[in-house]
Amino acid sequence: MRPTQEDVARRAGVSRALVSLVMRDAPNVSPTRRRTVLRAADELGYRPNASARSLASKEVRTFGVLIHDVTNPYFGLVYGSVAAAAERAGYDLLVAPGTRSPEREVSLVRTLLEHQIAGLVLLSPMMRTADLQRLSGTVPCVIIGSDTSVAGVDAVTTDEVQAARLVVEHLVGLGHRDIAHVTGGPTRPARDREAGYRAVMAEAGLEPRVVPGEFTPEGGREGGEGLMALDPLPTAVMAANDLTAVGVMGVLRARGVDVPGDVSVVGFDDSQIAALDLVGLTSVRQPVDAFGDAAVARLAELVAETGGEARTQHIPAELVIRSSTGPVRGA
Amino acid sequence: MRPTQEDVARRAGVSRALVSLVMRDAPNVSPTRRRTVLRAADELGYRPNASARSLASKEVRTFGVLIHDVTNPYFGLVYGSVAAAAERAGYDLLVAPGTRSPEREVSLVRTLLEHQIAGLVLLSPMMRTADLQRLSGTVPCVIIGSDTSVAGVDAVTTDEVQAARLVVEHLVGLGHRDIAHVTGGPTRPARDREAGYRAVMAEAGLEPRVVPGEFTPEGGREGGEGLMALDPLPTAVMAANDLTAVGVMGVLRARGVDVPGDVSVVGFDDSQIAALDLVGLTSVRQPVDAFGDAAVARLAELVAETGGEARTQHIPAELVIRSSTGPVRGA
DNA sequence: ATGAAAGCGCTAACAT
């Protein structure tokens, strides 16, 4: 049985309340007593019980994080940034690993809620809008990475239009005009990205061409097949993310289409994969660190009820140019 | 303020104890009452308070997981398997994201401990052996992925010798005899892998050649440079993991060395990257699902104190052959 | 500066 405050108090010859004060670094404790108590605690290997503490104090220093897909390294990155920001802000994190199933997300969140979280960060959630809204009525929520402004729910996200503009301007600068998009599927984040693409293509007076894919290498392969069926073949492709992009590149190269000689390819996320010498994928770098900071800061506001209206923060992305994009053939 | 059991009880016109019984699906409750209570709970949006519950029941259904490096997709995979196994076993998970710093690991574990975990899964921990041992005296621990038998600490891991044998036999079968190893650095898991390589090379009567690297693409690049400095160039390379392997391949190809024509390359982890068409890396597939199951099962035993002596479970790996390995030139 | 006592939301005997 783990030692309790009581054990420490007895050993130090003081009251439980005093131990409590010492453990919380309260100001009005004499240096002598403080030392005695700390030593007793140390000798006993005492650790405060966080459950009992939050039960008594009714103060919760824990945020929940719902991760949509743990096997996607990009989320690891975003999670890392949230974790760093949370630590700076003095919050613990409770993590629930999603599995790409909307229903499962809802049940994971329920578990999180039972563990008394003060707020919730949702990384690219897939749950239905109605669930999201109900949820945000229960606990302060900030979504990272979905652009759709779900009414009443805060979000921190890339500015998809600005990001798409980065891509299209880069490609247009290389002489491309026939720029296709391989999507990330029918999910909200994928649709947002597609909408950005369409908006920017329209802006540039170019004809959009959209091929269905997924946020996975397999989805990219599917998208690659879709591209190959296009006539004429586009000279450039904006893929939904890096995994999609490498799937596309795999198919193109296998069919003897040179990248970037015949077709330029751009991904999203600037993940480790994109940076591999072997891959060299030009990619939109998500402002991952900024995501974590913004989400945690916002959550802290919401918890303190100084938040005001829900809002979506759009954080600009940047383009990392590598060897998968080049001038259009014959330009 | 969130509704409590008391609120539900009042609304349903029953006692708090009955609500408690209903919430825990206890057997001896009349269907009528059960319905009444559930409806009241639902109307109030009641969620049990997990802190209060575990405080009162003294039963903790939560395991902690220390992840050594969140940005490494392989850990995402392993974590996923632990999460699945934990769910099947009815445990919640509390996750602490490591940052490759041994000191930080210790403090993360302390936080985890304060949150009343019943047991701890450590994914390739870097903390010192002494810390590990002290820790395992405090709470049941199972390490995943480090082979070194830290006295008194349970582990679930690949059989590194068997894994290396898989690699060397495959390569020898292709006519290779000059097989080098690019290491994962000076950490425990890296050393274990290296030891497996050395053991198997000795077994096969082959001369080991070891080049320092890291478990990252950059480390692989460094290893690739190291290889290029070797004379003669080995005809095959066993890299410490997939990231290392792609780093190596990048350097080799950049220097005009054909893979697998001139040099065959093998990685470890069979990660998403290895499976990319663009990469096609032959790789040792870690028995990731088995890791999660074994670790959680073992932890449950330890918690129930039916564990007995600490032991290391070695789970066999398998080799996934792709296009980065081929017959030795001229064979 | 320190202690006494009440109570956080829940479970777990024990009654009935």
Next chain:
DNA sequence: ATGTTAGCGCTTTCAT
């Protein structure tokens, strides 16, 4: 089958 009661380990008034 349901209610009563006594804590779980901690924080928090309120005294002293």
